Amino acid sequence: MRIIVTWIITILLALAFLGAGVTKLMAQPMMVAEFGIFGYPLWFMYLTGSLEIIAAVFVVLPRFAAIGAALIVCIMIGALYSHLTHGQAAMIGAPVVLLVLAIALATLRGWNLTARHAPASSS
Numbered sequence: 001m002r003i004i005v006t007w008i009i010t011i012l013l014a015l016a017f018l019g020a021g022v023t024k025l026m027a028q029p030m031m032v033a034e035f036g037i038f039g040y041p042l043w044f045m046y047l048t049g050s051l052e053i054i055a056a057v058f059v060v061l062p063r064f065a066a067i068g069a070a071l072i073v074c075i076m077i078g079a080l081y082s083h084l085t086h087g088q089a090a091m092i093g094a095p096v097v098l099l100v101l102a103i104a105l106a107t108l109r110g111w112n113l114t115a116r117h118a119p120a121s122s123s
Contacts, residue, residue, distance in 0.1 A: 021051075
């Protein structure tokens, strides 16, 4: 069951971030307007879109899924900050859900911040 849940979350995140990244890279008017409302330069929209696509690719690769999920966490923290500081508290639902899913995926794929790794022994 854990494997099925992991892949469902993976597919949801990959599709969401692939779609979001593509809309930013295509400079859809809605995205241009939103980044303008936030006061961000246009290059930042392209950077964000690129990072979203990279994250989407990483989450589907089990070896890099935790890195992709961590990237999504960073992007969603930025989205939450942007919405909350610009009077758009009603818009935080999707970023919160995506943030929680990314944390869940990172945990399922082996992101463990409390694990202590033994140093490699040189033999």
